[in-house]
Amino acid sequence: FFPSREQEELLYSVRYHFDDAACDYNSALILRDADKLDLLGARGIDRFFEVDTALDNTQRCIWFLINMLRGERLGTNIAREIAEKNNLYDPFLVWIKNHLPKKRRVLCALSGGVDSAVSAYILKRAGFEVTGVYMKNWSDMANLKGECLWQDERRDAMRVAAHIGIPFITLDFEKEYRAQVVAYLFKEYKKGRTPNPDVLCNNLIKFPLLLKEARKRKIDFVATGHYARVIHDEKNKHFYLHSAVDKNKDQTYFLHRLTEKELSRVLFPLNLIGKNEVRVIARQAGLPVADKE
Numbered sequence: 105f106f107p108s109r110e111q112e113e114l115l116y117s118v119r120y121h122f123d124d125a126a127c128d129y130n131s132a133l134i135l136r137d138a139d140k141l142d143l144l145g146a147r148g149i150d151r152f153f154e155v156d157t158a159l160d161n162t163q164r165c166i167w168f169l170i171n172m173l174r175g176e177r178l179g180t181n182i183a184r185e186i187a188e189k190n191n192l193y194d195p196f197l198v199w200i201k202n203h204l205p206k207k208r209r210v211l212c213a214l215s216g217g218v219d220s221a222v223s224a225y226i227l228k229r230a231g232f233e234v235t236g237v238y239m240k241n242w243s244d245m246a247n248l249k250g251e252c253l254w255q256d257e258r259r260d261a262m263r264v265a266a267h268i269g270i271p272f273i274t275l276d277f278e279k280e281y282r283a284q285v286v287a288y289l290f291k292e293y294k295k296g297r298t299p300n301p302d303v304l305c306n307n308l309i310k311f312p313l314l315l316k317e318a319r320k321r322k323i324d325f326v327a328t329g330h331y332a333r334v335i336h337d338e339k340n341k342h343f344y345l346h347s348a349v350d351k352n353k354d355q356t357y358f359l360h361r362l363t364e365k366e367l368s369r370v371l372f373p374l375n376l377i378g379k380n381e382v383r384v385i386a387r388q389a390g391l392p393v394a395d396k397e
Contacts, residue, residue: 160336160338161203161204161205162205162207162208162325162371163334163336163371163375164199164203165199165200165203165204165205165230165231165232166226166227166230166371166373166375166376167376168199168200168230169200169226169229169230170226170373170376170377173226173229173385173388200230200231201231204230204231204232207324207325208231208232208233208324208325209232209233209235209322209323209324209325210227210232210233210234210235210323210324210325210326210327210371211235211237211314211317211318211321211323211325211326211327212224212227212234212235212236212237212270212326212327212328213237213238213239213310213314213326213327213328213329214236214237214238214261214264214265214272215238215239215257215261215329216238216256216257216258216259216260216261216264216393216396217257217260217329217393217396217397218382218383218386218391218393218394218395218396218397219329219330219331219374219379219382220261220264220328220329221261221264221268221329221386221391221393221394222329222373222374222382222385222386222389222391223327223328223329223372223373223374224236224264224265224268224270224327225268225385225386225389225391226373226374226385227327227371227373228268228269228270232325234268234270234327235270235271235272235273235321235323236261236264236265236268236270236271236272236273237272237273237274237275237314237317238257238258238261238262238272238273238274238275239274239275239277239309239310239313239314240254240258240274240275240276240277240278241277241278241281241305241309242254242278242281243278258274260392260393260396263392263393264391264392264393267389267390267391267392268391275313275314275317277309277313280308280309280313281305281309284304284308284309285301285304285305285308285309288304289301289304300358302358303357303358303360303361306358306359306361306362307361307362310328311326311362311366311370312366314326315366315369318369324369325369325370325371326369326370326371327370327371327372327373328370328372329373329374330355330358330359330372330374331348331350331353331354331355331372331374331375331379332345332346332347332348332354332355332356332359332372332375333345333346333347333348333349333372333375333376334346334367334368334370334371334372334375336368342364343364343367343368344364344367345359345360345362345367348372348374348375349375349376349377349378350374350377350378350379352378352379353378353379383395
C-alpha cells in the first residue's frame with residue numbers, strides 16, 4: 105500500500121496500536137478505511153461497491169465525506185503527511201463529485217444543538233444544497249432568569265447556519281404541537297397512561313410538516329441529527345429504519361412510527377458515526393455549538 109518500509113510500519117501501527125500512533129481511535133479510521141478500500145488502486149472504490157450494499161448514492165456521498173473529514177484531522181503529523189503525499193483525499197472528492205444525485209436539495213432541521221449542526225455541516229461539505237430550519241413547537245418555558253429557552257436555541261441555530269453559510273428559516277408549529285401532542289398527553293395522563301412525547305412529535309409534527317414544507321419549496325430531502333439509519337433496498341425498492349452505528353445513542357425507537365414513504369425522503373447524516381466523533385468534527389469545523397448537547 106505504501107512504498108517504503110517506514111510507511112508500512114506506520115500504517116500497521118495506526119491500524120493495530122491506535123493509542124501509540126495517533127491521538128485517539130477515530131483519528132486512525134481514515135488510514136484503516138483507505139487500506140481496506142485500497143483507494144490508491146485503480147478501482148478501489150468501484151470494487152468496494154461491486155458487492156451488495158445498503159447505501160444508495162445519496163448515502164454513499166455522505167459516507168465518503170465523513171471519511172474525508174476523518175482524514176483532515178489525522179492524529180499525527182507523519183500520518184497526515186503520508187495521506188497528503190499519496191493524495192489520499194482525492195478519491196473521496198472525485199467519487200463524491202461524480203456520484204452526487206441530481207436530487208440533492210435538503211431541508212435540515214437545526215435545533216440549536218451539536219448533533220443537528222454537524223448534520224448540516226456534513227451535508228454542506230458533501231455538496232448538497234442545504235437550508236437550515238428551526239422548528240418552534242413550544243414557547244411556554246423559561247429558565248431561571250425568566251427568559252424563553254426557545255429563543256436561545258433558535259439564536260444558536262441561526263449562528264450555526266451563518267457559520268456554515270446556508271439559508272435559515274423558522275417554522276412555527278406550536279399550534280399543531282399543542283393540539284396533536286400536548287392535548288393527547290394530558291388526555292392519556294388522566295387515564296393513567298404515559299405516551300412518549302418525542303415519538304408523537306416525530307410521527308405527527310416534525311417529519312410530516314417538514315416534508316410538507318420541503319415539497320412546497322421544491323426541496324428533495326429532509327435531514328435531522330438523529331442517530332439512526334435508513335436502509336434502501338434498491339432491488340426490492342423498499343426503505344427500512346435501522347439502528348445507528350453508535351448503539352449508545354441510537355434513537356430509532358423515537359422514529360419507529362415513520363412510514364416508508366417518509367423514510368424515502370429522510371437523511372440521517374450521523375448514521376455512521378458516534379457522538380464522540382460528532383464532537384470532534386464540530387470543534388474542528390469551529391461550530392459555535394461544539395460543546396453543547
